Amino acid sequence: MSDLAEAAKERIQKEGLPLVAESKTNLPLYVSIRELPLRFQFGTSKIQKFFEGLKDGKIYMTRCNKCGEGFFPPQADCPKCIDTDVKWIPLSGEGELLTCTMIFVKPSTFMHYDNYVVGIAQMKEGVRVLAWLRIADPAEIKPKMKIKLQTTIRKPEGILTYEFVPI
Amino acid sequence: MNLKNVGIVGVGHSTFGNRYDVRIDELAWEAASEALKDAGLEAKDLDFLVVGCAGGWSAESLPAVICSEYCGTLPKGSMRVEAACATSSAAATVAYNLVASGYANLALIIGVEKMYESPGPVQIELIGRAGNYFWEFENFGMTFPGYYALHATGYMWKHGMKEEDLAEIAVKNHHYACMNPKAQFRKEISVDTVMGSRYIAWPLKLFDCCPLTDGSAALILANEDIAKKTSETPVWISSIGASTGTGNLSRRDMFSKLEYSGLESAVEAARQAYKRAGIDYQDAAQQFDVACVHDCFTVAELMAYEDLGFCRRGEAVNLVREKQTYNGGLIPINIDGGLKAKGHPIGATGCSMIYSLTKQLRQEYGKLAGKEAQATINKGRALAHNIGGTGHYAYVTILDLEKPHY
Numbered sequence: 411m412s413d414l415a416e417a418a419k420e421r422i423q424k425e426g427l428p429l430v431a432e433s434k435t436n437l438p439l440y441v442s443i444r445e446l447p448l449r450f451q452f453g454t455s456k457i458q459k460f461f462e463g464l465k466d467g468k469i470y471m472t473r474c475n476k477c478g479e480g481f482f483p484p485q486a487d488c489p490k491c492i493d494t495d496v497k498w499i500p501l502s503g504e505g506e507l508l509t510c511t512m513i514f515v516k517p518s519t520f521m522h523y524d525n526y527v528v529g530i531a532q533m534k535e536g537v538r539v540l541a542w543l544r545i546a547d548p549a550e551i552k553p554k555m556k557i558k559l560q561t562t563i564r565k566p567e568g569i570l571t572y573e574f575v576p577i
Numbered sequence: 578m579n580l581k582n583v584g585i586v587g588v589g590h591s592t593f594g595n596r597y598d599v600r601i602d603e604l605a606w607e608a609a610s611e612a613l614k615d616a617g618l619e620a621k622d623l624d625f626l627v628v629g630c631a632g633g634w635s636a637e638s639l640p641a642v643i644c645s646e647y648c649g650t651l652p653k654g655s656m657r658v659e660a661a662c663a664t665s666s667a668a669a670t671v672a673y674n675l676v677a678s679g680y681a682n683l684a685l686i687i688g689v690e691k692m693y694e695s696p697g698p699v700q701i702e703l704i705g706r707a708g709n710y711f712w713e714f715e716n717f718g719m720t721f722p723g724y725y726a727l728h729a730t731g732y733m734w735k736h737g738m739k740e741e742d743l744a745e746i747a748v749k750n751h752h753y754a755c756m757n758p759k760a761q762f763r764k765e766i767s768v769d770t771v772m773g774s775r776y777i778a779w780p781l782k783l784f785d786c787c788p789l790t791d792g793s794a795a796l797i798l799a800n801e802d803i804a805k806k807t808s809e810t811p812v813w814i815s816s817i818g819a820s821t822g823t824g825n826l827s828r829r830d831m832f833s834k835l836e837y838s839g840l841e842s843a844v845e846a847a848r849q850a851y852k853r854a855g856i857d858y859q860d861a862a863q864q865f866d867v868a869c870v871h872d873c874f875t876v877a878e879l880m881a882y883e884d885l886g887f888c889r890r891g892e893a894v895n896l897v898r899e900k901q902t903y904n905g906g907l908i909p910i911n912i913d914g915g916l917k918a919k920g921h922p923i924g925a926t927g928c929s930m931i932y933s934l935t936k937q938l939r940q941e942y943g944k945l946a947g948k949e950a951q952a953t954i955n956k957g958r959a960l961a962h963n964i965g966g967t968g969h970y971a972y973v974t975i976l977d978l979e980k981p982h983y
Contacts, residue, residue, distance in 0.1 A: 412696055414696070432595075432597045434595070435595060435597050435598075437597040437598050439597060442636065450710075452711065482827070483709070483711075483712045483825060508731065508832045508833060509727045509728070509730040509731040509734065509832060510727070510730055511723050511726030511727050511729075511730060511778045511779055511780075511781075512776070512778065512779040513718060513719075513720055513723050513778050514775070514776045514777055514778060514779065515701065515720065515722070515777045515778070516701075516718060516720070517698070517701055517702035517705045517714075517718055517720060518698035518699060518701070518702045519702060519718075520718035521698075523718070526717075526718065528717055528718075528719060528723060528727070530727060530826065530827045530832055532832075532833055537827075538827040538828065538829075538832060538833065539827055540712065540713055540717060540719075540825065540826060540827040541717060542717060548779075553734040554734075564716065569716070571716045
């Protein structure tokens with residue numbers, strides 16, 4: 411529970427109202443007693459092969475069979491051809507780093523991770539991918555450095571995802 | 578297109594900052610009431626209210642309704658518009674078209690954001706989700722500074738920019754925010770202040786980033802007949818360019834190109850706006866007395882110089898080093914403090930830019946912020962460059978003292 415919510419609870423017990431003085435400005439705040447947890451869910455039917463691939467250690471892109479446009483993230487629809495005739499292609503993993511950042515101030519749901527490096531790499535197949543770069547010393551990052559894209563298990567959740575590693 | 582001319586006849590602006598003292602409707606009214614007084618109008622005179630509010634962090638789900646009621650525009654039509662950080666430029670585009678088409682004679686736009694109704698980490702999380710949720714956020718925890726940091730690194734690797742160059746932009750914008758009584762940060766800083774601040778998303782540091790802000794800004798648009806009657810100096814909206822970029826940053830071709838480090842959407846929006854206003858892209862810097870560009874991060878201002886054609890690719894750092902974007906330079910930019918130091922209430926920023934530029938063109942800005950902050954007006958033209966997300970949305974609005982002829 412946040413400090414504000416905690417303070418609001420105390421104020422309710424004392425005076426029946428969740429009125430709390432804001433810590434920096436001392437202005438009165440009404441702290442809502444209704445908390446709304448949000449967890450979204452979305453359909454994967456059209457790109458189920460991508461998730462099946464992760465289980466086999468593969469990272470798939472798609473390519474339109476008509477116009478040849480490559481898609482990563484993979485998608486089953488080509489808006490240009492108005493067609494769903496796409497090929498599923500496993501990426502070789504070979505690529506080079508185009509840019510990166512290291513996230514120091516993290517979103518609230520990422521607080522439990524160490525600071526992480528996020529990069530965008532140009533893959534041999536023509537598409538670009540955004541993912542974490544696993545690197546012991548960020549000072550070793552160089553423009554255009556060769557990287558490999560591979561599947562990984564993210565701890566502590568144990569979730570299958572993908573990452574870059576330096577070659 | 579056979580559109581009517583549209584003039585800005587009233588502008589208003591709240592104080593930006595932590596506005597724990599007011600609710601969203603009260604905050605909206607601060608700007609709306611000032612705009613009504615400025616125009617010499619009453620709420621009942623208005624035909625339509627467009628509210629720009631990105632929302633998510635604040636309690637009200639229907640801000641357009643809450644604000645309509647508080648501002649006295651009921652039962653006139655209203656809507657809420659969202660285009661991330663370009664929300665109120667998008668709202669202004671809607672209102673512009675309502676008036677230009679003849680659907681409304683007078684339209685009010687209120688850009689308003691109440692970010693501090695949620696704790697800071699929640700705001701950071703929600704802004705970080707403003708990309709492509711599954712492919713950038715769910716497993717990779719991108720943040721808004723992180724997205725722009727990817728651009729900053731790309732720029733450094735291509736053009737040899739230094740972190741100190743970015744710091745110079747923060748120094749400039751803080752300098753001008755000191756003069757703006759409505760700004761959030763009114764404190765001079767030095768390059769050392771920026772360089773000594775902690776990393777938020779390498780290579781961007783705390784002082785490269787705009788703050789989280791509560792605030793509102795309002796504009797009243799009128800058709801030509803009313804504009805001429807209502808205002809001695811209507812400021813005309815002569816052109817609006819709008820463009821959309823990929824949700825996923827990895828889909829931006831620009832990252833693979835050696836010569837290019839800006840936002841494709843901003844270039845497209847600028848080209849559209851310049852075409853309609855008859856401005857040559859290569860000569861753009863000479864065409865405006867003053868500009869507001871989207872400096873949510875210092876690097877974003879640098880990219881804007883190039884995307885708007887104010888200099889060639891890779892040369893924005895020279896404009897910074899030579900102080901060409903201070904008042905009196907080649908083109909004064911963000912001399913109201915910019916998002917960086919004036920503050921960035923997401924849904925209010927576009928209207929805030931147009932507020933500053935309208936005051937500049939009317940030569941009233943000096944009364945608000947002092948002579949040093951009033952640009953010399955001889956071309957009679959100003960530009961607002963408002964980006965939503967990381968080039969996800971781009972709006973370029975051109976304001977003119979001279980009535981446009983299409």
